[in-house]
Amino acid sequence: MNQTLGVAVVKKASVKDVRRRNRALILRHVWLNGPTSRSEVGAATGLSAATVTNVMNELIAEGAVREGGFLDSDGGRRRAIVTVAHDAALVIGADVGETQIGVKVFDLAFQPLAAREYPIKGRRIEVAEARAAIGAQVVSMLAELGASGDRVLGLGLGVPGIVQELPDGRQLVHAEVVGWHAADFSGFGDELGIPAYIDNGAKSTTQAEAWYGAARGVEHGVMVLVGEGAGAGIITDGQLYRGFSSSAGEWGHTKISLDGPHCRCGRTGCVETFVGASAVLDHWRGPDETWLGRETEGVEAILRAWRAGDEAAGRAIDGVVRHLGLALSNLVNLYNPQKIIVGGWFGDRIAAELLPDLQSAVRSFSLDQPGGEVVLVRSQLGPDAAVLGAATLPISHFIEYGAGAERLT
Ligand SMILES: [Zn+2]
Known part of the structure; x- marks a missing residue:
């Protein structure tokens, strides 16, 4: 189990x-x-x-x-x-996504009690603005609930990048997707008066699916999140695989072409330059039509055109299935997962429409034996998984170490 x-x-x-x-x-x-x-x-x-x-x-x-x-x-x-004891304390999850920061207060049984969203305009946000925005939402939600910060067991923060812990205890976040180069999150919990825990959003989302969703009971699995970018959480022997400095799972920046398109990481040929939502939309209509801020609308449009038999849409959709299948097959050959959970807002749309095609593509590119065993499924928790996953971070620390026990009433 x-x-x-x-x-x-x-x-x-x-x-x-x-x-x-x-x-x-x-x-x-x-x-x-x-x-x-x-x-x-x-x-x-x-x-x-x-x-x-x-x-x-x-x-x-x-x-x-x-x-x-x-x-x-x-x-x-x-x-x-x-x-x-669901009402013995509160727990907060905050997730920095591609277009917004979601913040939710839950009881200890993960029933949501209050929620806020803060938009990220133009895909960039200064770290000081993000810290201030999360702090303001927390204060406003606690006021709405008539609760003080002392009642909060902890706040978990999911970020779209690598979290680096320095020997002196400082926490730096490297998240090119929102423009953070060594963004300093040290002292964030002290500022809020609430213990704060920070992790990569793909890993915390994977933890949510492992606790309450499609990865429940999975000993060897991979959860992939595809939106504008792409990330993964890898479960081996029932544990999240982290690597030497916790950057493992940066699957979106593994390369599937020597001379592929330029990526925001500064290199070329990364998985997300083939399967990210904007990349697919550009492939369909050409880069002249800008989808910035309208990506979900664009994705629905391309799926409609594909269903209606539009040839260009067919080529773009075929391209995303083949490239995603190829990139996933590399994970199959490397990690031998029993299950691959496909999530993220764009990944979920692709999985909803094309899961059997994607499964065939994965099998065709993988070695026969692990490819024949692996099963692809849609994420169960959908878009809620990211904020819920962030909220599992303080609960994990409470379960493992009793962290925050003095805050229970
Ligand atoms: Zn890249």
């Missing part, structure tokens, strides 16, 4: 580590599978009844978990229902 997407730490286990690990195992099961019961938790985690009882009592005292009501079981014994 995939219960492990989250924060991986490898070190020699002490008694304290074992307690922390048991707590995380139990808490993760309750979060991802609740409502549940103590006996189900025991069966799913393999922990003894005594350990489950001890840890569960601690979690109830801490305020994270609640027991109440009864489930009927087959043997006639009634089992007490165990759930996340």
Whole structure:
């Protein structure tokens, strides 16, 4: 069972580590599978009844978990229902996308309580403006809910690029897509008075699909997000694969041509120059017609033209299926995924219309054995996955390390 997407730490286990690990195992099961019961938790985690009882009592005292009501079981014994104490704190997710910053407040069971969107004009935003905009939305939503910052367990921020952690603790974001070169996000949480966690948006979106969507229970999978750009989250052995400095998954900038189109990363022939929405629209109507700010409208137009038998639209759509299939087949040969989840606003439209064609293209370019095994599916959470995924970051840190436990009421 995939219960492990989250924060991986490898070190020699002490008694304290074992307690922390048991707590995380139990808490993760309750979060991802609740409502549940103590006996189900025991069966799913393999922990003894005594350990489950001890840890569960601690979690109830801490305020994270609640027991109440009864489930009927087959043997006639009634089992007490165990759930996340959904109203014990709030959690916030913020995602910097291609055209907007989405910010949402959730309860601990991920029910949305308030939402805001802040537009990114012309695909560029200064980091100071982004920080201020997120801060202002958080203040405004907490005021709407009549809640103070102390009630927030944490804020997770998803960004469209690489998050670099420096030895001195500073966090820099490299996101060419919105014009950030080593954008400094240090001290963001202190500024808000809320613990803040930051990660690449494709990785946090993959975590959302792994917890509540199409990647649930997937031990080896790939989630790809295609919009203007393209990114991926890779799950191996139930864990997000990060690489040496967490940049793994920058699949959109892997090359599928030596002399292909110029990419915003400064190189040529990257995957996203073939499968990104604007690239496909340019291929259809020529680069003279600008789609900037009207990409979703453009994508619907090209799909309509393709369905009506328009030849140029057919060539453009065929091109995106073949190039996306080729780029995905490289992931199949490299990572041997059991499942590929296709998401992102443009990826989802392509998958909705052309999933069988895309699956055939992937199989035709992959080695026979891994290509024959892999299954392509649409993302389940759709556009909501990005902000929800960001909100899983503080919950992950709470589950793994108890981070923010003092904020529970
Ligand atoms: Zn590139």
